[in-house]
Amino acid sequence: MIFIALILESAGLLLIYKSWRKPQRRVVENSIAWLMVLVSIWPWQDAVGLEFGICFWFLAMPVISWVLVVINREYRKMDAPIQPRNWVWPARAQVVQNIVNLVIAGPIAFMACYVCATGLGMATGYALGLVEVNQMLLGFILFLLLWPVVIYRISTKAMRWQSASGLLLVALGGPAVLYGFSLYGFNL
Amino acid sequence: MKRLSLSVNLVKKSIKAHSSLGLAAGALMYLVCLTGTLAVFFEEFERWEQPGIEEYQDYSVEQINQAIGEFQQRVTETPEELWVVLPSEAMPRMHISGDDHEWFIDADGSLSEPPLEAWTKMMTSLHEYLHLPQQLGTILVGILGVLLCSLTLSGLLSHPSLFKDAFRWRMGRQALTQLDLHNRLSVWAAPFYLMIALTGAFIGLIGVYGALTSVAFYENDMQTVFEVVYGSEPEVTEAKPVVDLSKAFQTLKSAAPGVTPLFLTIRDMETDGQYLEIWVSVPERLIYSEVYRFRADGSLIDHKGFSDGAIGKQVAYSVYRLHFGHYSGFWVKVVYALLGFALTVVCVSGINIWLVKRKFESVLNDGWVAVVWGLPMALAVAALFSFYGWPALSVFGITQIIALVFAMIIKQPDKARWFLMAGLVLSLSATVLTRTVAVLNEIVPPVFYGVNLSILAVILILIIMLVRQRKWLKKPCQQEQRITVTS
Known part of the structure; x- marks a missing residue:
């Protein structure tokens, strides 16, 4: 079964590669190819179980694709230009901006995301009637998804003071709200 | 193929975010990725580092009992917890530890050398907590996991021709070679990197999250938070003075056929509350283990429910094998090492691109x-x-x-x-x-x-x-x- 899964996944990716090399987009060919890749999950999970099967499907995909990338490599010999050597001083404004971003994306965003994720986890938990451990894990996983997104948003531009103060308000006020809820019997 | 339509503004912002995050975390991320790639094979390195230790995969209860007896003779105080790590295919050596003492066990049950705390330990600790104070280091590595998630997100959003360049690798010119290498290695293995980042962040930050949650909801009682996720201690009174391992293994065989024992722990040793835990791996499951608990007379108390309890418990206990690549045999480790090495190259090529672009x-x-x-x-x-x-x-x-x-x-x-x-x-x-x-x-x-x-x-x-x-x-x-x- 593992062999069938590998053949199916490889054939699907090979078809995608073949279609990719052609100048015109081929919808049918591509759809069949992606379907083959997707269907290969079945023999994978049949051979090694559902959890391992999904993992193997994910693990095989980059390895097969990289083989195709290596096959498709182009080589253009060109000498690298000699680059001048400079002693670089970063501009002071840039350093300050980076430090401000670090503080906002670090402890402030961390706390704000903790509050939002835990609150969202609690609300979802109450709505769906989840047990304590599921609520807690949901909150933690939401936090792990939310914090990177907020860090990304903060790094995209110079932080406006309105957004920064909003985050700061949530970070400082949020824990008090959560603590207050816990005092009134709302708990995880 | 159709070009993924991302606005020029979004792409520009994402490139800026990607390069700032990459530069901020580059060197540490490289260190963690490189040592993580090597740490996949920590068992093999440990065996290579100390090759003279007797190796076997079969063991007997008599052998374990003899080792426990010899251990107690060697130490001055009975440890509160005694651990016996059983041999496995990846690590066909058995060892016993309690408090700060640890020895390998020979096939005849006698104790041999203590495990070396040398290079492999240094390398894995570097990956786990950068040799900083352990809690601080673990949190920092967890934060690197969060940053890797951000980098994956910003990387994907800064790539307007994701499909157009799906199989392209232009070699020769330094900047293009690095750029294509970075993008091809990143895009195809993005799900793996995201998984490694999230599981790493989970392992590193669960302590901080638990601490905050304990302050907000559990009157600052961290123990209760961990009991919610990982289960509480059983109440045992009037235990037999000696643990009946033979009976416990027999009970385990009938209670959970098909599982493989990984290690056993005697808790509250030689007290009225002593009990035995046998940690077993469950076939076709990512959970690190299920834990079966026995009274000293070998009768079953319960199991912790990592394999069939609340979904949150199962998820929390599945992140470890998923992160380490320690499931389903040696070849999974090889693929993990390959993908881990690719992530290491991605770290390096990312900074290289930035350096080349400076001219x-x-x-x-x-x-x-x-x-x-x-x-x-x-x-x-x-x-x-x-x-x-x-x-x-x-x-x-x-x-x-x-x-x-x-x-x-x-x-x-x-x-x-x-x-x-x-x-x-x-x-x-x-x-x-x-x-x-x-x-x-x-x-x-x-x-x-x-x-x-x-x-x-x-x-x-x-x-x-x-x-x-x-x-x-x-x-x-x-x-x-x-x-x-x-x-």
């Missing part, structure tokens, strides 16, 4: 070369000297500092890279040589030769690279100017 060289180029090639060399030198009993961490640190100073003195990154690569070849060769000579007249497990052959393969690849790149030695030195970067 000038500075002290940052020297420092980066010293980090990229100095780190593996420092690890190799530490492996060499730890064989002679030198402290691996100190050797590692000193070698890394020497590499940095060397690169900054010669001020030619290409030349520094060549010399550091040569240093890596020499230290790896010396490591293989000394370890092989030391066991010439001993019987060692095949894994010892397996690790040596793998290192020799790496040496061969590095020698080919060195020969191809010898032109770097003739590169002229540049005059330095001082400028200020304003944007």
Whole structure:
């Protein structure tokens, strides 16, 4: 079964590669190819179980694709230009901006995301009637998804003071709200 | 294929975010990725480091009982918890530990040498907590996991021609080679990197999250938070003075057929509350283990429910194997190492792209070369000297500092890279040589030769690279100017 899964996944990716090399987009060919890749999950999970099967499907995909990338490599010999050597001083404004971003994306965003994720986890938990451990894990996983997104948003531009103060308000006020809820019997 | 339609503004912002995050975390991320890639094989490295230990996969209750008896004779105080790690296919050695004492167990049940706390331990600890105070270091590594998630997100959003370039690798020109290498390695393995990042962040930050949650909801009682996720202690009174392992194993066999015992723990040893835990791996499951608990007379108390309890509990206990790649055999480890190495290359090529785009060289180029090639060399030198009993961490640190100073003195990154690569070849060769000579007249497990052959393969690849790149030695030195970067 593992062999069938590998053949199916490889054939699907090979078809995608073949279609990719052609100048015109081929919808049918591509759809069949992606379907083959997707269907290969079945023999994978049949051979090694559902959890391992999904993992193997994910693990095989980059390895097969990289083989195709290596096959498709182009080589253009060109000498690298000699680059001048400079002693670089970063501009002071840039350093300050980076430090401000670090503080906002670090402890402030961390706390704000903790509050939002835990609150969202609690609300979802109450709505769906989840047990304590599921609520807690949901909150933690939401936090792990939310914090990177907020860090990304903060790094995209110079932080406006309105957004920064909003985050700061949530970070400082949020824990008090959560603590207050816990005092009134709302708990995880 | 249709171009993924991302707005120009979004792409620009994402590139900015991607480069700022990458630069902020680059060196630490590289260190964690490199050591993580090596740590996938920590069992093989431990066996290679201490090849004289007796190896076997079959064990008996009598053998364990004898080892426990000998352990108690050797230590002055009975430990509160006694651990017996059972042999497995990946680590066919059994060892016993309690408090600060630990010994391997021979096939006849007698205790042999204590496990070495040398290079492998130093390398895995570097990955886990960077040798900082443990809690702080674990949190920092967890934050790196969060940053890797951000980098994956910003990387995908800064790539407007994701499908158009799906299989393209233009080699030759330095900037394009690095860019295509970075993008192809990143895009195809993005789900794996995201998984590694999230599970790493989970392991690193669960403590902080638990602490905050305990303050907000559990009257600052951290223990209760962990009991919610990982289960509480059973109440045992009037236990038999000696644990009946034989009966416990029989009970386990009938209660959970098909599971494989990993290790056993005797808790509250030699007290009225003593009980036994047997940690077992469950076939076709990612959970690290299920834990079966027994009274001292061998009767079953319960199991913790990691395999069939609340979904949150199962998820929390599945992240470890998923992160380590320790499931379903040796070949999964090989694929994890390959993908981990790809992530390491992604870290390096990302910074390389930024350096090439600046169109000038500075002290940052020297420092980066010293980090990229100095780190593996420092690890190799530490492996060499730890064989002679030198402290691996100190050797590692000193070698890394020497590499940095060397690169900054010669001020030619290409030349520094060549010399550091040569240093890596020499230290790896010396490591293989000394370890092989030391066991010439001993019987060692095949894994010892397996690790040596793998290192020799790496040496061969590095020698080919060195020969191809010898032109770097003739590169002229540049005059330095001082400028200020304003944007």
